[in-house]
Amino acid sequence: MLKIGALVSGGGTNLQAIIDNIENGSINAEIVTVVSNKSKAYALERAEKHGIDAVFISKKEAGSQENYEDKLIEHFKSKGAELILMAGFMSILSERFVNAFENRIMNIHPALIPSFCGEGYYGLKVHEEALKKGVKVTGATVHFVTKEADAGPIIIQKAVEVKDDDTAEVLQKRVMEEAEWVIYPEAVRLFAENKLKIENNIVRRIDR
Ligand code: GAR
Numbered sequence: 001m002l003k004i005g006a007l008v009s010g011g012g013t014n015l016q017a018i019i020d021n022i023e024n025g026s027i028n029a030e031i032v033t034v035v036s037n038k039s040k041a042y043a044l045e046r047a048e049k050h051g052i053d054a055v056f057i058s059k060k061e062a063g064s065q066e067n068y069e070d071k072l073i074e075h076f077k078s079k080g081a082e083l084i085l086m087a088g089f090m091s092i093l094s095e096r097f098v099n100a101f102e103n104r105i106m107n108i109h110p111a112l113i114p115s116f117c118g119e120g121y122y123g124l125k126v127h128e129e130a131l132k133k134g135v136k137v138t139g140a141t142v143h144f145v146t147k148e149a150d151a152g153p154i155i156i157q158k159a160v161e162v163k164d165d166d167t168a169e170v171l172q173k174r175v176m177e178e179a180e181w182v183i184y185p186e187a188v189r190l191f192a193e194n195k196l197k198i199e200n201n202i203v204r205r206i207d208r
Contacts, residue, residue, distance in 0.1 A: 002029035002192040005081030007072075007089035008036045010123075012043025013176060014087040014108055014184050019050050021185035029192045032079040035072065037091050053079070059091070069097040076101070083191060086145065087184070090122050095147040103198055105145035106191070108184045110175050112157055113141040117150035127168040127175070136162050138171070140179035142187040144198065153203045155196065156183040 006015055015034065021027045034047035039056045047054035057075065062068035072093075076084060077100075086107040098105060109117055109126070115135070116126045130138045139159040146152035158179035162171060190196050195207040 003032045003080050003082045004029050004085060004188070005032060005076040005079060005083070006034045006043075006047075006085045006087050008034060008041055008043035008087050009038050009090040010041055010043060010088045012041065012046045012088060014180055015043050015085075016046055017181040017185050018085065018087065018188055019046070019052070021189070023050070027185060027189045027192055029083075029188065032081055033075065035075060037089070043088065065094065066096060069093060072097060073100045083188070084145075085184075085188065088123075092119065092149050093145070098145060098147050103144055106142055106155065106184075106187060107145050107150070107152075108180055109141045109143065109150050110138075110172065110180065111141065112137070112139040112159065113143060113150055113154060117141075119149050121150070124168050124172055127171045130162065131166060131168060131171065138162055138175060140175055140183060142183050144203070153198050153201050155187045155190070155203050158183050 008015055022029055031052050033053040034044065036044050036056050037059055044054040057071055059068045062071050082104060084101050084105040111117055111126050111130060116129050137159050139157060141157045142155045144152040160175050160178045190205060195205055197204050197206055
Protein backbone atom coordinates (compact mmCIF):
# COMPACT_ATOMS: atom_id res chain seq x y z
CA MET A 1 0.00 0.00 0.00
CA LEU A 2 1.23 3.50 -0.88
CA LYS A 3 2.84 5.29 2.07
CA ILE A 4 2.13 9.02 2.22
CA GLY A 5 3.94 11.76 4.14
CA ALA A 6 2.28 15.18 4.44
CA LEU A 7 3.63 18.70 4.94
CA VAL A 8 1.27 21.20 6.56
CA SER A 9 1.28 24.68 8.10
CA GLY A 10 -2.29 25.52 9.01
CA GLY A 11 -5.86 24.34 9.34
CA GLY A 12 -5.40 21.14 7.39
CA THR A 13 -8.75 20.90 5.60
CA ASN A 14 -7.03 19.42 2.54
CA LEU A 15 -5.27 16.90 4.76
CA GLN A 16 -8.69 16.07 6.25
CA ALA A 17 -10.13 15.46 2.78
CA ILE A 18 -7.33 12.97 2.05
CA ILE A 19 -7.76 11.25 5.44
CA ASP A 20 -11.53 10.94 4.85
CA ASN A 21 -11.02 9.42 1.40
CA ILE A 22 -8.53 6.90 2.78
CA GLU A 23 -10.89 5.99 5.62
CA ASN A 24 -13.89 5.53 3.28
CA GLY A 25 -11.85 3.28 1.01
CA SER A 26 -11.63 5.60 -2.03
CA ILE A 27 -7.83 5.87 -1.77
CA ASN A 28 -5.72 2.79 -1.17
CA ALA A 29 -2.93 4.37 0.89
CA GLU A 30 -1.75 5.07 4.39
CA ILE A 31 -0.55 8.41 5.82
CA VAL A 32 2.60 7.46 7.74
CA THR A 33 3.46 10.92 9.07
CA VAL A 34 2.31 14.54 9.06
CA VAL A 35 4.97 17.22 9.47
CA SER A 36 4.26 20.87 10.27
CA ASN A 37 6.57 23.88 10.17
CA LYS A 38 4.23 25.58 12.67
CA SER A 39 4.02 24.12 16.18
CA LYS A 40 0.37 25.10 16.65
CA ALA A 41 -1.01 24.04 13.26
CA TYR A 42 -4.49 22.55 13.70
CA ALA A 43 -3.57 20.05 11.00
CA LEU A 44 -1.37 18.28 13.59
CA GLU A 45 -4.40 17.80 15.85
CA ARG A 46 -6.43 16.47 12.94
CA ALA A 47 -3.74 13.86 12.28
CA GLU A 48 -3.54 12.84 15.94
CA LYS A 49 -7.31 12.43 16.10
CA HIS A 50 -6.97 9.81 13.39
CA GLY A 51 -4.04 8.05 15.05
CA ILE A 52 -1.51 9.41 12.53
CA ASP A 53 2.06 10.29 13.56
CA ALA A 54 2.24 14.12 13.76
CA VAL A 55 5.40 16.14 14.31
CA PHE A 56 6.58 19.74 14.31
CA ILE A 57 9.98 20.23 12.70
CA SER A 58 11.36 23.69 13.40
CA LYS A 59 13.23 25.57 10.71
CA LYS A 60 14.67 27.86 13.35
CA GLU A 61 16.13 24.97 15.32
CA ALA A 62 17.57 23.45 12.15
CA GLY A 63 19.60 26.64 11.74
CA SER A 64 19.59 26.81 7.95
CA GLN A 65 17.31 25.96 5.04
CA GLU A 66 19.71 23.16 4.03
CA ASN A 67 19.70 21.55 7.47
CA TYR A 68 15.95 21.94 7.68
CA GLU A 69 15.41 20.18 4.37
CA ASP A 70 17.88 17.42 5.36
CA LYS A 71 15.86 16.89 8.54
CA LEU A 72 12.64 16.64 6.53
CA ILE A 73 14.20 14.20 4.05
CA GLU A 74 15.58 12.04 6.85
CA HIS A 75 12.25 12.03 8.67
CA PHE A 76 10.16 11.08 5.63
CA LYS A 77 12.67 8.39 4.57
CA SER A 78 12.71 6.93 8.09
CA LYS A 79 8.92 6.60 7.89
CA GLY A 80 9.10 4.99 4.44
CA ALA A 81 7.06 7.76 2.76
CA GLU A 82 6.75 7.20 -1.01
CA LEU A 83 4.56 10.21 -1.87
CA ILE A 84 4.84 13.62 -0.19
CA LEU A 85 1.75 15.84 -0.10
CA MET A 86 2.06 19.56 0.49
CA ALA A 87 -1.30 20.31 2.05
CA GLY A 88 -1.40 24.00 2.88
CA PHE A 89 2.37 24.05 3.43
CA MET A 90 3.40 27.72 3.37
CA SER A 91 7.09 27.38 2.71
CA ILE A 92 9.08 26.83 -0.47
CA LEU A 93 11.45 23.88 -0.59
CA SER A 94 14.59 23.86 -2.72
CA GLU A 95 16.02 21.46 -5.26
CA ARG A 96 17.58 19.55 -2.36
CA PHE A 97 14.21 18.31 -1.09
CA VAL A 98 12.62 18.06 -4.54
CA ASN A 99 15.43 15.83 -5.85
CA ALA A 100 15.09 13.47 -2.88
CA PHE A 101 11.49 12.68 -3.92
CA GLU A 102 11.57 13.32 -7.68
CA ASN A 103 8.08 13.21 -9.23
CA ARG A 104 6.78 12.11 -5.84
CA ILE A 105 5.73 15.44 -4.34
CA MET A 106 2.31 16.98 -4.95
CA ASN A 107 0.96 20.41 -4.04
CA ILE A 108 -2.49 21.98 -4.08
CA HIS A 109 -2.67 25.62 -5.14
CA PRO A 110 -5.86 27.69 -4.79
CA ALA A 111 -5.91 29.13 -8.33
CA LEU A 112 -5.80 27.99 -11.93
CA ILE A 113 -2.04 27.84 -12.54
CA PRO A 114 -0.34 29.73 -14.26
CA SER A 115 -2.58 32.49 -12.83
CA PHE A 116 -1.98 33.89 -9.35
CA CYS A 117 0.90 31.59 -8.44
CA GLY A 118 4.59 31.58 -7.63
CA GLU A 119 6.46 33.21 -4.79
CA GLY A 120 4.27 35.37 -2.56
CA TYR A 121 1.01 33.80 -3.73
CA TYR A 122 -0.33 31.64 -0.93
CA GLY A 123 -3.47 31.25 1.16
CA LEU A 124 -5.87 34.19 1.24
CA LYS A 125 -3.48 36.41 -0.75
CA VAL A 126 -4.22 34.36 -3.90
CA HIS A 127 -7.94 35.11 -3.64
CA GLU A 128 -7.36 38.80 -2.83
CA GLU A 129 -5.32 39.11 -6.03
CA ALA A 130 -7.95 37.26 -8.08
CA LEU A 131 -10.64 39.67 -6.82
CA LYS A 132 -8.39 42.67 -7.48
CA LYS A 133 -7.92 41.53 -11.07
CA GLY A 134 -11.65 40.95 -11.49
CA VAL A 135 -11.41 37.45 -12.91
CA LYS A 136 -14.78 35.80 -13.36
CA VAL A 137 -13.47 32.25 -12.97
CA THR A 138 -10.81 30.93 -10.64
CA GLY A 139 -10.25 27.47 -9.20
CA ALA A 140 -7.60 25.11 -7.89
CA THR A 141 -4.71 23.10 -9.27
CA VAL A 142 -2.96 19.94 -8.10
CA HIS A 143 0.54 19.62 -9.54
CA PHE A 144 3.79 17.79 -9.07
CA VAL A 145 6.41 19.88 -7.31
CA THR A 146 9.60 20.91 -9.08
CA LYS A 147 12.28 23.36 -7.97
CA GLU A 148 10.40 26.34 -9.42
CA ALA A 149 7.46 27.42 -7.23
CA ASP A 150 4.04 26.33 -8.56
CA ALA A 151 5.49 25.45 -11.97
CA GLY A 152 5.57 21.64 -11.95
CA PRO A 153 3.48 19.34 -14.18
CA ILE A 154 -0.26 19.89 -13.69
CA ILE A 155 -2.27 16.85 -12.60
CA ILE A 156 -5.85 18.14 -12.21
CA GLN A 157 -7.53 21.54 -12.31
CA LYS A 158 -11.09 22.56 -11.49
CA ALA A 159 -12.74 25.90 -12.21
CA VAL A 160 -14.90 27.81 -9.73
CA GLU A 161 -17.14 30.81 -10.43
CA VAL A 162 -16.28 34.19 -8.89
CA LYS A 163 -19.36 36.12 -7.75
CA ASP A 164 -19.81 39.92 -7.73
CA ASP A 165 -20.10 40.24 -3.96
CA ASP A 166 -17.31 37.80 -3.06
CA THR A 167 -14.82 38.67 -0.35
CA ALA A 168 -11.49 36.84 -0.34
CA GLU A 169 -12.72 34.68 2.57
CA VAL A 170 -15.97 33.73 0.82
CA LEU A 171 -14.13 32.92 -2.40
CA GLN A 172 -11.49 30.88 -0.54
CA LYS A 173 -14.22 28.77 1.06
CA ARG A 174 -15.98 28.16 -2.27
CA VAL A 175 -12.70 27.18 -3.98
CA MET A 176 -11.96 24.74 -1.16
CA GLU A 177 -15.43 23.17 -1.14
CA GLU A 178 -15.99 22.98 -4.89
CA ALA A 179 -12.46 22.30 -6.07
CA GLU A 180 -9.64 21.59 -3.57
CA TRP A 181 -11.33 18.92 -1.44
CA VAL A 182 -12.46 17.18 -4.64
CA ILE A 183 -9.37 17.24 -6.85
CA TYR A 184 -6.66 16.61 -4.24
CA PRO A 185 -8.06 13.24 -3.13
CA GLU A 186 -8.70 12.39 -6.81
CA ALA A 187 -5.06 13.11 -7.76
CA VAL A 188 -3.80 11.02 -4.84
CA ARG A 189 -6.13 8.17 -5.80
CA LEU A 190 -4.79 8.21 -9.38
CA PHE A 191 -1.19 8.19 -8.12
CA ALA A 192 -1.93 5.33 -5.70
CA GLU A 193 -3.40 3.34 -8.60
CA ASN A 194 -0.38 4.06 -10.81
CA LYS A 195 -2.54 5.91 -13.31
CA LEU A 196 -0.37 8.99 -13.76
CA LYS A 197 2.66 9.33 -15.96
CA ILE A 198 4.75 12.35 -16.85
CA GLU A 199 5.88 12.83 -20.46
CA ASN A 200 7.83 15.99 -21.34
CA ASN A 201 6.47 17.78 -18.28
CA ILE A 202 2.88 16.90 -19.19
CA VAL A 203 0.89 14.59 -16.94
CA ARG A 204 -1.05 11.89 -18.78
CA ARG A 205 -3.69 9.69 -17.24
CA ILE A 206 -3.21 6.13 -18.30
CA ASP A 207 -6.67 4.87 -17.38
CA ARG A 208 -8.42 6.50 -20.32
C1 GAR B 1 -5.56 25.99 0.81
O1 GAR B 1 -6.44 26.87 0.17
C2 GAR B 1 -4.39 25.66 -0.09
O2 GAR B 1 -4.76 25.53 -1.44
C3 GAR B 1 -3.52 26.87 0.11
O3 GAR B 1 -3.63 27.18 1.48
C4 GAR B 1 -4.87 26.68 1.99
C5 GAR B 1 -4.57 25.72 3.13
O4 GAR B 1 -5.74 25.27 3.76
N1 GAR B 1 -2.16 26.60 -0.30
C6 GAR B 1 -1.36 27.51 -0.83
O5 GAR B 1 -1.68 28.66 -0.99
C7 GAR B 1 0.01 26.99 -1.23
N2 GAR B 1 0.67 27.92 -2.10
P1 GAR B 1 -5.77 23.93 4.61
O6 GAR B 1 -4.64 24.02 5.63
O7 GAR B 1 -7.11 24.00 5.30
O8 GAR B 1 -5.64 22.75 3.69
